[in-house]
Amino acid sequence: MRSTVLTDKPGQDAYQASNPGISAVSPRRTGGDLVQLISPEGERISHPEFDLWVSDVTDEQLCSLYEDMTVIRRIDAEATALQRQGELALWPPLLGQEASQIGSGRALRDDDFVFPSYRDNGVAYCRGVEPTDLVRAWRGNASAGWDPYRYNIATQQIIIGSQSLHATGYAMGIQYDGSDSVAVGLFGDGATSEGDVNEAMVFAASFQVPVVFICQNNHWAISEPVRIQSHIQIADRASGFGIPSTRVDGNDVLAVLAATRIALDRARKGGGPTFIEAVTYRMGPHTTADDPTRYRDANELEDWAAKDPIARLKALLRTKGLLTEEVEAKTQAKADEVARSLRAGVINMPDPAPLDLFKHVYSTPNSWIERQKDHYSRYLESFSGSTQEGAL
């Protein structure tokens, strides 16, 4: 028998696990069953509604989804190694969540605007952010890695869930503009317990703004399992706000792609917000400073490894006869090249000058900041000509 931790139905088990006395109380479930288009074994499963939304995906595009997922996994592995080598202060690995991120990221239009969490590097990659820029802030070299307006994706939000408010606010702006673009807020299962996410959903529903909330339920809010966080399925939380929700297999790139497209379409047509729960699994640590073996069962990881998002897409490609040596070699070469350029970019990244700190506080000159800058520069000069020391 499987451990209850492994279930896709956290609601029911949460009741049984923590409160056997009231297990008769059935948690309210409206999120529906998990939508899956590719089984863990790599079989294509048909679905009456979702199939329509991925019918246009060509073989070539399927291969490119595979490539993106492989590349982002490689970026993730290289960044993790760079942290271990002292080149990055910290890194939040996304291992296991590639399908959720590439599937949603690839569904977006250029003029849509994304508000990601710190872990959504796969989505940022889809938006065109350079791999080196993904890690700039993690090296402590910049407070942000890229210009949000260049790629229409905000910088990584460290505060849990607060980007959902930004997404709702941005969507309200879209509504005022009368545009048909969509704001997308990305967060995890733990964030749905935060006030910010709940407030964002209240406003999104009240104003029926074009926003899509994509929750990657990776089962762990650092060391807190989702079954304790939520006694109902995460997707069901949205219905409390009157927001339609979908529950999809987050390790299935096609299911996530379809769900995101459905939600985007609804938003563009004035249908208001949608909540997507992508059920996935964080196979690595919360960050490189975390040790998941201290709080979770090794068997759990093994079970989820069997549902690996890349392995199942690979199996599907093989079944379809698309996984040629050429595709494999091309994908591998791309991943290697990206990893190499990421490493070179990180190691050669120049350190910011101490006085750069004052550059981005105000967009216009400010006398108080100027005064502080003057004091600090004189302080630095007191170190016998060396302006590098004391920078931090």
Add this chain to the structure above:
Amino acid sequence: MIKEFRLPDLGEGLTESEILSWKVAVGDTVTLNQVIAEVETAKAVVELPSPFAGTVAALHEQAGSVVEVGKPIVSFEVDDAGASPSGVGGTGAGATSEGASAENPAETAAKREPNLVGYGAVVERSGRPARRQRTFAGGVAEREATVEPAVEAAVEPVSAAEALPAVESMAPFAAQGERTAEKERPRSTPPVRKLARDLGIDLEMVKGTGPRGLITRSDVQDFAAGPQAQGAGSEVHAAAAVGASGERETRTPIKGVRKFTAAAMVQSAFTAPHVTEFLTVDVTPTMELLTRLKARREFAGYKLTPLTIAAKAVLIALRRNPTLNSRWDDRAQEIVQFNYVNLGIAAATPRGLTVPNIKDADRMTLLELSTALSALTDTARSGKTSPADLTGGTISITNIGVFGIDAGTPILNPGEAAIVALGSVRKAPWVHNDELAVRQVMSLSLSFDHRLVDGEQGSKFLADLGAILSDPAMVMTMI
């Protein structure tokens, strides 16, 4: 070209890490990101991937040593072509540096090496006033490394003079003549200095065997015992010095569970005034009960032992004597009376002594308790006990009987008011029904914290426990 790899800050703001093991040896060829070592920080055990492709030129730290962040741990021989694509050479994080900079160690040490979250590895040093280098009685210079091979440690403090059996006991006197007036007094601790003064011994003449030449209590006592004792000791040293086969002592760094256990025991022994009481009881009726229970269908497949019954008996006796299930909260100046029992069971595990506890044991039936006990010991022995299981205990049992021991004075698990040691069940002559009979008897040892528990309460608890085990039917009168 030689490239150094300095220990990075692997967590957020860590200052040191322990190298658990090296996965490579000097001379090995490594590829980029190949795992070279396993390192334990205060937060996690992590694998270190190699930052270079090349050959391992030197390992600067041994497995088992605790290394400060920023210290070089390994050097690689990297060919220039191989190094260039990865673009090494940027000023970056300072985790890697070229070998050339190591030629001027003073400059390297003085230069501030900020790590990425702002805690400089060297900063810790720079703020503190410099301390004079100590010189020791043995004339052995202070060594930097914290862990040395056992043999080296045993041999080094012995001067050449001492190694010669002929001058064995005279060695300290001979050495004294060479000392200059500037020498600091020998390293020792105040109680040891007092002991030496009381015994009329000049510490200058005593050879320290403690860490870094520290003179210990036993050094003073050995010296006081006379030349014979010293001589015998020196012969031992001499044998080691000439490289005789076999180690005379094995040195194991104090760490992990052992370190934790030691700290907990010292803290407990010196904060809680312990009182221990003993009671030997005839447990024949309990053993008979055990046999009857085992035969019952609902207990089939369950592990029932004297520990199971004794644990249940402790829980019942505790109900009548709740004082023993409490905690002295020194900070709050309050006595915490627990209205639940998290029953700790001392377990010998591969990693050492741990005391996992069974949560809310007082609410369990005998069957549930036996299941919980089996699960707890199995988990502990496989080394998988979670931190949650190790904290929050309210009273403990240690089953020394399994080692064939009768009684002892157990030391309290810190934060708890009582601990019961169960002795072995053995057949013994016993006065039964006013006649001498062979009965199964067991000794119970109870230690309690006298700040919380008076002799009366402790004695009543122990008497109740004994009463249940010598006649389980007595439970009828208790609950």
